[in-house]
Amino acid sequence: MKKRYIMSPGPVEIPPTVLAAAALPIIHHRTPEYRKAFAEVNEGLKYVFQTKNDILIFPAAGTGGMESAVVNLLSPGDKIIVAAIGQFGERWAKIAEAYGVNVIKIFSEWGEGSDPKKIEEALTANKDVKAVYTTLSETSTGVENDIESIARVVSGTPAVLVVDAVSGMGAIKFKTDDWRVDVVVVGAQKGMMIPPGLAMVALSDKAKALLPASKINKYYFSYDQALKALLKDKLPDTPYTSSVSLVLQLRESIRLIKEEGLENVWARHAKVAAAVRAGIKALGLKAFAKGTPSNAVTSVWTPEGLDGDALNKKIRDDYGITMAGGQGKMKGKMFRVGHLGYTDRFDAVVAVAAVEMALNELGTKIETGKGVKAVIEELLKK
Numbered sequence: 186m187k188k189r190y191i192m193s194p195g196p197v198e199i200p201p202t203v204l205a206a207a208a209l210p211i212i213h214h215r216t217p218e219y220r221k222a223f224a225e226v227n228e229g230l231k232y233v234f235q236t237k238n239d240i241l242i243f244p245a246a247g248t249g250g251m252e253s254a255v256v257n258l259l260s261p262g263d264k265i266i267v268a269a270i271g272q273f274g275e276r277w278a279k280i281a282e283a284y285g286v287n288v289i290k291i292f293s294e295w296g297e298g299s300d301p302k303k304i305e306e307a308l309t310a311n312k313d314v315k316a317v318y319t320t321l322s323e324t325s326t327g328v329e330n331d332i333e334s335i336a337r338v339v340s341g342t343p344a345v346l347v348v349d350a351v352s353g354m355g356a357i358k359f360k361t362d363d364w365r366v367d368v369v370v371v372g373a374q375k376g377m378m379i380p381p382g383l384a385m386v387a388l389s390d391k392a393k394a395l396l397p398a399s400k401i402n403k404y405y406f407s408y409d410q411a412l413k414a415l416l417k418d419k420l421p422d423t424p425y426t427s428s429v430s431l432v433l434q435l436r437e438s439i440r441l442i443k444e445e446g447l448e449n450v451w452a453r454h455a456k457v458a459a460a461v462r463a464g465i466k467a468l469g470l471k472a473f474a475k476g477t478p479s480n481a482v483t484s485v486w487t488p489e490g491l492d493g494d495a496l497n498k499k500i501r502d503d504y505g506i507t508m509a510g511g512q513g514k515m516k517g518k519m520f521r522v523g524h525l526g527y528t529d530r531f532d533a534v535v536a537v538a539a540v541e542m543a544l545n546e547l548g549t550k551i552e553t554g555k556g557v558k559a560v561i562e563e564l565l566k567k
């Protein structure tokens with residue numbers, strides 16, 4: 186028998202009580218019982234997102250949530266800024282261009298964060314920009330973007346700020362209202378600790394004001410329809426069949442986040458991430474992130490002469506631990522250790538031990554125990 190671990194940046198391991206919630210009987214989605222549960226989830230999400238804004242929940246992948254934030258806010262020919270710091274940020278541009286939107290691309294070199302000054306300059310030079318799209322935790326590069334500074338720049342202009350927090354929410358400090366972020370897109374299978382299949386979108390009044398002018402065709406992802414159902418009476422509803430089981434699981438995962446306290450959730454992620462980074466460094470490996478490293482995922486250059494995919498394959502197939510390889514142009518050159526959601530200190534030990542063992546087995550001689558020692562020393566720091 187092989188004990189399996191998921192240490193990818195999503196999907197993540199699911200806490201046992203959240204798994205158990207999937208086994209609850211299906212409640213019909215048009216009953217008061219379900220709508221009460223849905224209301225509880227809606228309120229709970231506001232705590233996790235740190236917002237008073239309405240939050241829409243769509244049965245969809247995170248990318249569905251991203252697409253919804255393009256088709257509802259914009260019209261063909263509109264101008265937007267995409268401040269991308271990797272593969273997922275660049276996806277914003279691809280989605281927008283698919284709908285005929287005019288994209289000003291402020292693409293950072295992979296490994297770096299966005300420069301708020303460049304966004305400010307582009308906004309000053311282009312007063313007609315409707316929205317700025319960016320990413321909180323760029324999963325492809327393991328970099329955290331400085332959303333607070335970007336929001337400071339954007340909130341003083343007519344443009345709305347749309348943040349892909351698909352892999353950052355529930356892992357990394359994020360304050361929707363305090364920072365004045367207009368649209369936040371979140372996925373299920375990451376910091377929210379449920380199986381894949383839900384996209385959540387928070388909408389400010391500034392963002393809602395763009396809805397009537399939007400001329401991109403839409404139906405399923407219509408915010409108008411979703412808001413009508415959400416707000417039509419005391420208890421929120423959805424226009425189409427809700428993902429009942431996933432929502433019940435989300436209710437449980439939010440309960441766990443509340444029980445721990447959001448600040449403690451962020452601190453736990455910071456602790457595990459610091460330990461993984463210390464272990465990787467002690468192994469003599471090079472971190473990919475030059476900007477602020479993400480507390481959700483650590484990205485590492487594969488040592489010279491070794492295929493990153495081979496390393497991942499060994500760790501997955503021989504040790505039973507699923508990490509992630511490089512994406513896009515980094516395929517084969519990088520491996521990524523996910524440490525978000527249902528993750529704790531000893532996951533850092535397992536992850537670094539696996540990397541250390543695999544490197545040795547694949548011929549990169551490393552003094553055994555060096556990485557794990559550094560992990561334990563980091564974990565022991567107060």
Ligand SMILES: Cc1ncc(COP(=O)(O)O)c(C=O)c1O
Nearest residue numbers: 246247248273322324351352372
């Ligand atoms: C930052 C980020 N954005 C968007 C996505 C896309 O989410 P999904 O694969 O659920 O469509 C991911 C998934 O890895 C992600 O990490």
